[in-house]
Amino acid sequence: MDKMRMRSEDIQQDNVAKIAALFPNCVTEARDEDGHLKKAINFEMLKQILSDSVIDGDEAYEFTWVGKKASIVEANRPIRKTLRPVKEDSVNWNTTENLYIEGDNLEVLKLMQESYLGKVKMIYIDPPYNTGNDFIYNDDFKMSSEEYADETGELDEEGNRMFKNTDSNGRFHSDWCSMIYSRLMLARNLLSEDGVIFISIDDNEITDLRQICDEIFGEQNFVSQIVVQTNPRGRTFDRFIAKTHEYILVYANDINKECVFQVPKTDNAIKGYKKEDEHGRYRLLELRNRNPVFNRTNRPKMFYPFYANPSDMTVTLQPDSIHTVEIYPRNSEGIDGCWTWGLEKATNNLDLLVANLANTGKWSVFRKDYLEGRSLYTKSKALWLESEMNHENGKEMMGRLFGTTPFDFPKSVDYIKKCILLGTQEDGIVLDFFSGSATTAHAVMQLNAEDGGHRKFIMVQLPEETDEKSEAYKAGYKNICEIGKERIRRAAKKLHEDNPDAKFDDGFRVLKLDDTNMNDVYYAAGDYDQGMLHMLESNIKSDRTDLDLLFGCLLEWGLPLSLPYTSERIDGYTVHNYNDGDLIACFDENVPESVIKAIAKRQPLRAVFRDSSFASSPEKINVGEIFKSLAPDTRVKVI
Structure with a gap:
């Protein structure tokens, strides 16, 4: 039931809405005299829209919003905080190399700058999507707790400031952009030279996030925008088109480094290796370049003949009495193409080449691709349709671990595990500073159990209180951190049961963000009392x-x-x-x-x-x- 406004109409905002209906590109966001965001009109843009000539003014290619400069300042502002160990919540305190840190991730990232500068191989985060129902961190630390609580009514038990960026307040992009910008600025410093970051996001902020990442990591370091089908049936509450997917943005710290790795081939792909000789299983791949863009004209050094023996299918580069069949890289229409190997490489690897009839019915040259080394792996596609990616799998996993589902919309372990496979090899630190139910920690342990790796995780999570009506609260979990820590304990136990011979680090050190260990003794002489x-x-x-x-x-x-x-x-x-x-x-x-x-x-x-x-x-x-x-x-x- 809607509440009565009990106030007069806001004529100014009504007029803004009317202009927005006519000229949506003229609507922006601004702060009012009290510092609150509101919808506003970009009058320079409106004048240009209504003019038949170019209006004077400087133009620049840029992406900005209300509060951008303040978010940069906030990222660089020092804090008087520390991380306090909590041994009683930890597992294998003395031996583990994993960390679970409770606290506001902006402040935790600031504290990590020295200890983990350039040491993190991979970051995965699943930040708030700005859907109208999730919390956005408020980083205006100049505001007192009392002022903030009075203004928003949202303050967790640790004193962390949060608010819901809801439809009723306009679901402002500026707040969300400021929140994520400062955190990504600090996160980039932690990535190793060959480090890579994976960020899950949906349609609400994909455009803004892409531009923010282009600024922070560099447009040249963009790797991919992966589409993940997480809900094949589609969301029933969508108005026009039922959404079935979300995105993963991938950026490298330095695109010139080997930052993203290939993934193991599927069982179906391996079945394609049907042939076998004394060196092992292999498949035949045609040496002719099938891309019509490459041909004899632009790749002249890759156009040359092979000579085949039709009896034993061996090939040479010079004709003789038994190698009599001349083979050029031509397509089915007889048009000259080119080989994928140059003459020198072909000369040095003739033992891998054989002649055979291609699908065209004409002779061609094939290379033996053995099932070993790099052939066991393949490039990941930018479209992930596997059923293992579905969010339902995440809920089912939590149900198996807890007997109930104490967390809304947890990611699938396989979803995160595939990201980790792409972002790491057998070692390296994996950081998740929006760790939620700690799916990333679960995925790291599971992958280590499967391939014998030694990856380490660092989870950072704000201790958001659980709703008193939620399954989590009823099960005794008063905040999200309690869920995350218990999930790691239970996941480790289950992994040991399923993999009795596997050895992996199943522990974690718990640290909590707190005020500095030092007393504030910086008073003027006259300010001291008994x-x-x-x-x-x-x-x-x-x-x-x-x-x-x-x-x-x-x-x-x-x-x-x-x-x-x-x-x-x-x-x-x-x-x-x-x-x-x-x-x-x-x-x-x-x-x-x-x-x-x-x-x-x-x-x-x-x-x-x-x-x-x-x-x-x-x-x-x-x-x-x-x-x-x-x-x-x-x-x-x-x-």
Whole structure:
């Protein structure tokens, strides 16, 4: 039932709607005096539409929207945040190389910039599609929580700001573009030189996303716009045409690198290798280039004769007493074409060539294509019609794992697995910073179980609350992160049951985004009062553990967060050793010289202590002298 407006008609917006009906290309988006988006008229465009001559003004090929510059500024703005370990939620904490990070992905991506700069082989994301029902992240961090909650009524339990970009508020493109632009800017920095990103999207934002990716990754690095049939029956609620598909945009960090790989051939394709000799199974492929664009005129060096022995089908490049049948690359109409091999390659590979009658009934030359090496793989097509891609498969998988479906519209594991096959080989980090139900983590583990690979995953997800009426909430999952973590646990167990001999990393370290470990002690002298004196006792917050401090140091020093580490007691003090000497830390108070020397003798690359670990400045200076003597190459810092 519609609500009464209880206000007068908005004549200005009615007039905008009338102009939009006549001239839709003159409608844009702008912010009102309160900073809210609204539909507006591009008067320069309207004047041009109504004019019979070109109106003066600068023109440029560009793509922009309200808030674009602000989104760039936001991507570059530093934050005072950290990632806190949660061992009790983790699986195989000490040995796993996988990560599950809870928090706003924009802030998490900022924190990852040093530790994962250029280290991620593949990114897959399934961002909000701007359908009118999904949440869009609000990145106006200048607005207080109270102001935002009053304005939108959407604030999750972690304080993350979100709002629904619904039809009622115009489903603005500007908000969506700003949200995705800043995140893709940061994500690109994490890709390795041969890295690649896959982004699922539908018709609502495919055009805008394509232009945004052209800007961020470079138009020259566009790989493909894949069409995936995810709902063969079509959506019944579509007004005119029932949609059956969505898209995957694929961009490389550098298109000149081998960034996208081939996929294994299907069983049906392998059945085509029906012949066999002492070297193995093979099929025959005609050496003649079937593309009519290439012919004797533009490929003269690839037009030459072979000579065949009609008895044993062998071929040579010079006629003799038994090789008497002259064969040129001509089509069925006798028009000169060309071979796919040049003369030198043919000379060096005559043992792979045989003569036979082609479909035209005339002699031609064929090459043996053995079922080995690269022949086991093929290029992926840009149209994915396999039934395994259907969203129904994603729901069924969740149903088998949970006994119910605690997540709406989960992607099929095979859908993501095919992306990972294209984006990685047997190793590499796969990042998904809109991880949802953690299908990507499931797909990484399944692919590793199948091919023995060692791919690692990093999942990032905002802890959005589940609807109290949803199956997830009824099953005890209060936010999406709880679903994702439990899905990884259950998927790993099921994979071990189905593949008892498979060995793969089935664990994950959980980290949660939180405020900095350090107290805010940056006050003017006159601002301090008696109640603040306890803050001066330590610059570290009282609720932070050694593990919190260690991982904060890893972020600042740019070390990966998934490497092994150990803790031990030396003379009664706790010493943390990260990745066998990449970093050694001791966060105890009043650390004695014996412990300092024990650490220095191990010659770590980095050493960290609390500022309060030393009672006086002379003691701190003495620490520096000890390291200069025993470990001159060690970088020493205090927090």
